[in-house]
Amino acid sequence: PLKRKNVDFGGGLERIAAAAIDSPDVFKISLLQPIIKKLESLSGKEYATHTASMRVIADHLRAAVFLAVDGCVPSNKEQGYVMRRLLRRAIRYSFDLGIEQNFLEEVVPVIADLYEADFPEVKENREQIIAVLVKEEKAFRQTLRKGLRQMQHYIDDGLTGEELFTLYDTFGFPVELSIEETYKQGIKLSDNWRAEFDARMAEQRQRSKTARKGQFSGGLEGHDPIHLKYHTATHLLGAALRKVLNAPDLQQHGSNITSERLRFDFNHDKLTPKEKQAVEDQVNAWIDADLPVSFAVYPTDEALKMGAIGAFGERYGDKVKVYSIGEGDNIVSFEVCGGPHVEHTGILAEGGKRFKITKEESSSAGIRRIKAVLS
Numbered sequence: 527p528l529k530r531k532n533v534d535f536g537g538g539l540e541r542i543a544a545a546a547i548d549s550p551d552v553f554k555i556s557l558l559q560p561i562i563k564k565l566e567s568l569s570g571k572e573y574a575t576h577t578a579s580m581r582v583i584a585d586h587l588r589a590a591v592f593l594a595v596d597g598c599v600p601s602n603k604e605q606g607y608v609m610r611r612l613l614r615r616a617i618r619y620s621f622d623l624g625i626e627q628n629f630l631e632e633v634v635p636v637i638a639d640l641y642e643a644d645f646p647e648v649k650e651n652r653e654q655i656i657a658v659l660v661k662e663e664k665a666f667r668q669t670l671r672k673g674l675r676q677m678q679h680y681i682d683d684g685l686t687g688e689e690l691f692t693l694y695d696t697f698g699f700p701v702e703l704s705i706e707e708t709y710k711q712g713i714k715l716s717d718n719w720r721a722e723f724d725a726r727m728a729e730q731r732q733r734s735k736t737a738r739k740g741q742f743s744g745g746l747e748g749h750d751p752i753h754l755k756y757h758t759a760t761h762l763l764g765a766a767l768r769k770v771l772n773a774p775d776l777q778q779h780g781s782n783i784t785s786e787r788l789r790f791d792f793n794h795d796k797l798t799p800k801e802k803q804a805v806e807d808q809v810n811a812w813i814d815a816d817l818p819v820s821f822a823v824y825p826t827d828e829a830l831k832m833g834a835i836g837a838f839g840e841r842y843g844d845k846v847k848v849y850s851i852g853e854g855d856n857i858v859s860f861e862v863c864g865g866p867h868v869e870h871t872g873i874l875a876e877g878g879k880r881f882k883i884t885k886e887e888s889s890s891a892g893i894r895r896i897k898a899v900l901s
Contacts, residue, residue, distance in 0.1 A: 558584055561587070565584065579620075582615060583620060586616040587612075587637060595645070601890060614698070630656075631656065669698050673697030677704075681713055684716055758868045761863070776794055777792065778835075790897075792893065792896075794894050813874045817853070819867045819869055849865060849867055
């Protein structure tokens with residue numbers, strides 16, 4: 527038994543903070559009230575009369591900021607989809623406040639100001655956080671009005687799973703947002719909307735799966751020598767990006783390797799020509815250094831504590847294989863990877879080949895894509 531009797535009342539720090547100022551409303555505390563005040567200023571509306579909308583926006587944007595701090599970007603899968611749902615619901619509620627222009631660029635800095643003293647990573651990544659969230663807002667606002675108009679067509683006849691999928695696929699409405707909208711507008715849902723929607727989603731996933739057929743271990747398609755070279759080059763590219771851009775938190779958000787090129791997706795802003803050249807030069811310098819490539823198996827927790835880098839959103843088992851490029855005090859890459867790789871980086875230069883970035887472009891909001899070759 528515990529020495530002292532305690533009562534777990536489920537309050538949480540924010541409710542305790544609210545009680546400390548003698549308020550039943552957590553949105554009156556000092557970490558949330560400035561966000562509410564900013565929304566009042568932007569909308570010309572009062573919190574007292576638009577409580578629900580302002581609470582949703584403040585809560586969701588704060589959560590999205592901290593997801594961005596951890597390297598998450600809006601997407602249609604896993605953590606990225608949670609982030610996208612939060613942002614798009616917040617944007618939808620801004621319409622109820624009469625805010626029809628982009629507003630995240632003004633609200634997100636307020637959130638950053640509140641938290642950067644206690645969370646230095648917020649300050650360090652401030653500009654990237656703002657850029658990621660603002661880009662998602664701009665993309666969604668372009669289709670939000672069209673999607674809301676489209677929903678008006680369903681008021682008389684109701685909404686089916688097929689139409690919910692259209693709102694999701696064409697207008698970017700997360701299904702939860704569409705369902706919430708039907709309740710607000712009094713639109714009837716078909717009895718089997720869930721089965722209809724799930725069937726269309728399954729068809730889409732199957733198409734995506736077919737398009738990705740043959741990809742595994744980070745997009746590696748084969749074990750022949752050229753694939754192994756490109757696989758090792760992918761690790762060198764990731765390491766070079768982190769070094770040149772001074773971005774230790776830069777993460778891989780997807781990759782694909784064929785016999786002709788590598789493709790690497792990562793979270794960052796657009797690279798300048800000077801940065802691209804510096805990354806290219808760094809990879810070639812490591813190739814010329816003929817660094818050894820080796821691997822060891824570690825318990826997953828131990829590998830991560832040692833600083834092993836993994837792919838963003840990847841789930842690992844109890845043990846992982848970690849590949850090192852370099853040795854001693856000169857390890858340039860230390861990544862969780864199933865392999866296989868070449869035995870030393872000099873192999874990538876066989877036949878006079880050099881590493882060359884052929885394209886750098888946007889893949890999605892906050893995500894850049896590099897294509898590169900050994901030629």
